[in-house]
Amino acid sequence: MMKYVQGEKLEALAKNHRLDGDLAIWGIGEPAGEIIEWLREYGYGSNIKMVVDNFKASFYQEFHKVPVRRPKELLRLESDSVSVLFALEHSDGVRKQLGAYGITNAYNLRNLPGMREDTALYRHSLPYHFVDRSKGKAYLCYILAGYEPKLWNSTLARIEAFQSKDVDYCLISSGKYDSVLDKIAEMNGWSYLYTEQNQVCFIQNLAIELHPNAQYIFKMDEDIFIGKDFFHQMIQEFHQIEEQGEYWIGFAVPVIPLNCCGYVTYLNGIGKKKEYEKRFGRVYRSRFSEIYLDEIAKFLWDTMDSFDEMAERFLKNSGYNILGCFYNIGCILFTRERWHMMGKWPEKPGETGMGRDEEFIFKDNIDRDMPIYEISSVLAGHLAFGPQKAYMLQYYEEHFSKFAIHY
Numbered sequence: 001m002m003k004y005v006q007g008e009k010l011e012a013l014a015k016n017h018r019l020d021g022d023l024a025i026w027g028i029g030e031p032a033g034e035i036i037e038w039l040r041e042y043g044y045g046s047n048i049k050m051v052v053d054n055f056k057a058s059f060y061q062e063f064h065k066v067p068v069r070r071p072k073e074l075l076r077l078e079s080d081s082v083s084v085l086f087a088l089e090h091s092d093g094v095r096k097q098l099g100a101y102g103i104t105n106a107y108n109l110r111n112l113p114g115m116r117e118d119t120a121l122y123r124h125s126l127p128y129h130f131v132d133r134s135k136g137k138a139y140l141c142y143i144l145a146g147y148e149p150k151l152w153n154s155t156l157a158r159i160e161a162f163q164s165k166d167v168d169y170c171l172i173s174s175g176k177y178d179s180v181l182d183k184i185a186e187m188n189g190w191s192y193l194y195t196e197q198n199q200v201c202f203i204q205n206l207a208i209e210l211h212p213n214a215q216y217i218f219k220m221d222e223d224i225f226i227g228k229d230f231f232h233q234m235i236q237e238f239h240q241i242e243e244q245g246e247y248w249i250g251f252a253v254p255v256i257p258l259n260c261c262g263y264v265t266y267l268n269g270i271g272k273k274k275e276y277e278k279r280f281g282r283v284y285r286s287r288f289s290e291i292y293l294d295e296i297a298k299f300l301w302d303t304m305d306s307f308d309e310m311a312e313r314f315l316k317n318s319g320y321n322i323l324g325c326f327y328n329i330g331c332i333l334f335t336r337e338r339w340h341m342m343g344k345w346p347e348k349p350g351e352t353g354m355g356r357d358e359e360f361i362f363k364d365n366i367d368r369d370m371p372i373y374e375i376s377s378v379l380a381g382h383l384a385f386g387p388q389k390a391y392m393l394q395y396y397e398e399h400f401s402k403f404a405i406h407y
Helices: 006-017 032-043 071-076 091-099 156-163 179-188 200-209 232-246 263-269 273-280 296-301 307-314 337-340 356-367 385-397
Strands: 022-026 048-052 066-069 083-086 107-108 126-130 139-144 167-173 191-194 214-220 251-255 320-323 329-334 372-379
Touching: 006 032, 022 032, 032 048, 032 083, 048 071, 071 320, 071 337, 071 385, 091 337, 126 179, 139 156, 139 200, 139 232, 139 273, 139 307, 139 329, 156 179, 167 179, 167 200, 179 191, 191 200, 200 356, 214 232, 232 251, 251 263, 263 273, 263 296, 263 372, 273 296, 307 372, 320 329, 329 337
Parallel strands: 022 048, 022 083, 048 066, 083 107, 139 167, 139 214, 167 191, 251 372
Antiparallel strands: 126 191, 214 329, 251 329, 320 372
């Protein structure tokens, strides 16, 4: 007697020839065991290729004598011919992830009266233009740019100066073409991608899809300042966390002073926490902190004689912090597998996607117990949030030597 799976549902799939091709079972647990045993009893056992599980695959090699794999192994199968079977009460995350893999034959055996999951993710169909200079690297850095040209003589110039031969770079412009960005990309051998309509989740998904070899991905905004050894150090520390970290990685970040979490780490690191709290009050890692005020941005940038000097000082640090707060994702590093797991960046009809990516990955981290790792040895600067922009652009022009490259 099956407790979780009703045999007539599997019989209906068999009648419609949905069990004749390759089969994968999602999730390790009693329901999956029941599905496997039914398939064997009724002659479909040889079609079972794997059991997939996001997390238990790290400590299960087999389940009911079926090999256990991480879901990314589904990409080795023909997406239009494989059927994925599961029996879950809450399957929205599974649906999103399968949709990201392009798998449409997904069947939740707990669904009544229907069984097939709608795994098709909403995708915009927008015109785009791509100048492809990628070299098939395992690391990709895409930079969202096009709206802050006054900063490029330092922010993009820094990426030029400190770029890594191990990384493919792609400038992306959502909703506009910019001839200066096109030229910068050409001079550096970077790719350039732009869309005619602004939809930031669409263009980010597209950038990743157009670099199929990239397994590690930097997402960076055009108002982020990086220093010497940024890419090398982020990559090296990320791999060390993969090997030794006690949590699966949601994403990794450098220490960013003007950030709702990073400002606390920064103030502690430079010994300015007491001075800050005397002027502005208690510090908290929170999206509701006071860092959006003009005077806070000025205070944090005033602590540096030059960004390069401070970044080099942070290179002497070691280790990481685990962050449990909302995070402003102007500069993050994540894996392609993580992108698939969350169902890619969420494209929604009728919106530009601004801020949607930030909220989405934060919630997905919480749902999956995957925190943010803050790498202590890497500093990155963020000029300003929206309400501070005009004030801090003037500050930037008046204090340009602070932001200029000193190497």
